[in-house]
Amino acid sequence: MTPAEPPSPHPPYDWPDYGSTRWRAPHRPLVVLPENLTEVSGPLLGAERVGERDHDLTRQHTGEPLGQRIIVHGRVLDGDSRPVSDTLVEVWQANAAGRYHHPGDERPTAPLDPNFSGAGRTLTDADGRYRFVTVKPGAYPWKNHHNAWRPAHIHFSVFGRAFSQRLVTQMYFPDDPLFPNDPILGSVPEPARPRLIARFDLEATEPEWALAFRWDIVLRGGRAMPFEPPAP
Amino acid sequence: MSAALPTPAQTVGPFLSLGLAWPDGPCVVDPDAPGAVRIGGRLLDGRRDPVGDGLIETWQADPDGRFPQPGDPPPKPGAFRHFGRCLTGPDGAWEIVTLKPAPLPAPGRATEAPHLDVSVFARGLLHRVVTRIYFADEEAANAADPVLRSLPDDAARATLLATPVAGGAYRLDIHLQGPDETVFFVL
Numbered sequence: 001m002t003p004a005e006p007p008s009p010h011p012p013y014d015w016p017d018y019g020s021t022r023w024r025a026p027h028r029p030l031v032v033l034p035e036n037l038t039e040v041s042g043p044l045l046g047a048e049r050v051g052e053r054d055h056d057l058t059r060q061h062t063g064e065p066l067g068q069r070i071i072v073h074g075r076v077l078d079g080d081s082r083p084v085s086d087t088l089v090e091v092w093q094a095n096a097a098g099r100y101h102h103p104g105d106e107r108p109t110a111p112l113d114p115n116f117s118g119a120g121r122t123l124t125d126a127d128g129r130y131r132f133v134t135v136k137p138g139a140y141p142w143k144n145h146h147n148a149w150r151p152a153h154i155h156f157s158v159f160g161r162a163f164s165q166r167l168v169t170q171m172y173f174p175d176d177p178l179f180p181n182d183p184i185l186g187s188v189p190e191p192a193r194p195r196l197i198a199r200f201d202l203e204a205t206e207p208e209w210a211l212a213f214r215w216d217i218v219l220r221g222g223r224a225m226p227f228e229p230p231a232p
Numbered sequence: 233m234s235a236a237l238p239t240p241a242q243t244v245g246p247f248l249s250l251g252l253a254w255p256d257g258p259c260v261v262d263p264d265a266p267g268a269v270r271i272g273g274r275l276l277d278g279r280r281d282p283v284g285d286g287l288i289e290t291w292q293a294d295p296d297g298r299f300p301q302p303g304d305p306p307p308k309p310g311a312f313r314h315f316g317r318c319l320t321g322p323d324g325a326w327e328i329v330t331l332k333p334a335p336l337p338a339p340g341r342a343t344e345a346p347h348l349d350v351s352v353f354a355r356g357l358l359h360r361v362v363t364r365i366y367f368a369d370e371e372a373a374n375a376a377d378p379v380l381r382s383l384p385d386d387a388a389r390a391t392l393l394a395t396p397v398a399g400g401a402y403r404l405d406i407h408l409q410g411p412d413e414t415v416f417f418v419l
Contacts, residue, residue: 009240011358018243020356023277024408026416031383033362033417037336038291038349041299043315046306081236092251102247104285119251155244155251161302163291163349164419168360170242187358188240195239218236220419 009195011187018183019144035164042162045088047123055122057093057134058115065116067096067135071204071212072171075128076158079221083128084165090121090157091132098138098152110140133210139178151178151185158217165219172197173213241359246285248353249319257317260290260330262310267295270401271365271394272327275320275352278409282324286354288406290316290328290365292347297334320354332367338378345373345380352406361416365404368393388415 013025033039053059058069072091076084094100099110101117116135124130137152153170160166172185174197179185185193195218204212244252261268271290275283293299294312307313316328336344348365366374374380380389391414394402407414 009238011240011242013358013361015358018356018358020243021358022356023279023281024283024354024356026361026413027278027409028413028416030416030418033364033379033419034339035419036338036344037299038293038344038347039419041291043291043313044300044302044304044306045315048306048309077236079236079238081234090251092247100247100250102250104246117250121251155242155248157244157252163351166289166351166360167239167241168244168353169239170245184242184358188242192237192240195237196242216236217239220238 007189009189009192015183015187018187039164040162042165043159045159046086049088050121050123054120055132057118057120057132059133060117061115063115065095065113065135067113067116069133069210070136071131071133071206071210072154072198072215073129073131073201073204073212074198074215074217076124076130076160076217076219077128078160078165078219083124083126084160084219085124085126085128087124087159087161088121089124089130090119091154092119093134093154094118094137094140096135096138098140107141110138136173139176144183148181149178151176151182156217158219160219162221165221167217167219169217170196171215174198174200243355243358244287244353246355248285248287248355252287252317253319254317256309257319258328259310260292260314260316260328261312263329265310265312265331267331268329269332270327270329270399271348271404272325272401273394273403273405274324275326275354275406276324276408280407280410282322283320283354283408284322284324286320286324286326286352288318288320288326288328289351289353290330290348292330292349293333293336295331295334297336335373340378342378343373343376345370345377347377347379350406352408357408361408362419363406363414363416364392365394366392367402368395383415391415
């Protein structure tokens with residue numbers, strides 16, 4: 001017996017609690033795209049994209065950024081729990097005060113940190129492992145609704161092996177009291193929300209230097225038989 | 233191997249350029265390479281206002297219908313990369329420079345017309361939207377394309393057809409919503 005297709009883990013496009021969806025969410029029914037050659041292939045973005053300090057967001061300036069130094073690490077896996085090696089992982093985040101080093105974040109109430117840009121990238125190793133050193137981002141207010149605050153999070157972008165696996169998402173920290181009021185995390189079907197929350201990882205903590213969090217990323221696919229073109 | 237549950241998507245948010253801007257992103261190939269074509273347009277919302285904080289990513293075959301295989305060396309700078317990435321400007325404009333892809337074989341002895349797969353990311357999109365770019369001057373190939381044929385009508389198909397413009401470029405606006413809403417796919 002073929003198991004039923006599991007429900008999508010992804011948020012719906014139309015999510016009124018998140019105001020920016022109002023004029024941007026598509027309204028027409030989506031069309032199923034078969035997984036042919038373009039969909040089952042994907043970019044090989046190699047080490048040439050990654051600088052020596054790109055994985056260490058605390059060493060990209062002359063001084064150290066303020067905030068709680070943390071290690072964020074984990075594995076990129078496919079739907080069969082197989083490691084996705086040599087794939088590009090890109091991250092961006094607010095600084096410890098909850099301010100983005102971005103011209104669009106103009107709030108005067110939270111300071112910029114001259115020693116923190118908040119962007120990093122790395123390649124997964126042969127076991128699909130990635131590791132970043134950074135500071136814990138602060139929560140920040142936004143104007144979605146009255147007294148709206150985003151829980152602390154790090155944005156992640158992952159390629160995988162195929163166009164069909166491309167994923168951009170956010171990683172959250174355990175036990176954040178802001179979760180219940182966040183419409184962005186809340187847009188994810190409830191059973192899948194815990195998959196966006198890292199766990200505290202005492203084992204990976206470096207004594208007297210940095211706390212650690214572990215977060216695995218699972219891309220879709222792995223079992224599907226890709227379409228092979230007919231032999232010439 | 234045990235099954236693992238997929239990680240949900242989340243929006244790129246308004247500050248995506250911090251992590252996703254590549255200076256060479258729009259250049260799928262060196263703009264001076266023989267056969268290089270520009271493909272561009274605007275990203276618009278349901279009020280036809282520009283989406284100035286979006287990202288367009290493209291993925292395609294090369295002019296011989298090939299894709300990189302696992303284990304291939306990464307492309308050299310300026311060499312054809314199959315992959316393009318362009319942030320939208322304040323006017324919603326995006327543009328990539330690439331080579332036109334070849335038609336591709338598909339199941340059932342069908343042939344897919346030359347196309348690019350496209351991901352659109354933006355604040356307000358909780359998950360990427362996926363679409364395709366076809367070439368309006370490939371009429372015969374488009375008429376036989378199984379994906380275009382699966383669409384309900386010519387108006388829907390037209391939302392995926394980039395139009396030739398002066399200088400050998402192609403133009404296609406992407407409408408996230410509204411009467412001209414682009415056809416989006418689910419994978």
